[in-house]
Amino acid sequence: MYRARDQVENEEWLAQLEQAADRLSLGTEARSRAQDLFLSTVPEKDRSKPAVIAASLYAGALIAGDERSQGDVADAVGVARLTIQQRWKGLLEEAGLRPPGW
Incomplete structure (x- = not known):
């Protein structure tokens, strides 16, 4: 869980997340x-x-059923696809969620 202060301290990064979400046409x-x-x-x-x-x-x-490819997300954010491949499962586990087993 995060604190409200985390949201304020990371406004710039959340704006980048929103910009990438716009490029991907992700839902709410x-x-x-x-x-x-x-x-x-x-x-x-x-x-x-x-x-x-x-x-x-x-x-x-993926959780929302609004799936995008790792390549599309990587392009929208400006990182390598391998970066997503290496991090997304660990990120889910760190947040207390179980990644899919496929």
Whole structure:
């Protein structure tokens, strides 16, 4: 879980998450899930935040049934597809969710 202060401190990063969600045409539920995942697992170092944004968007869309490919999400955020592939399951586990077994 995250604190309200986390949201304020990460406004810039949440704006980037929203911009990428716009590029992906994600629905409201997917955006909300992605924000929650990002804020629940936000790293301290700024250089790691784009990777967490991408993994959060991918996982949030997956949870909401508004799935996008890892490549599409990577392009929208500006990270490598491999970054998402390596992070999204761990991000779900860190947030207390169980990733799919496929």
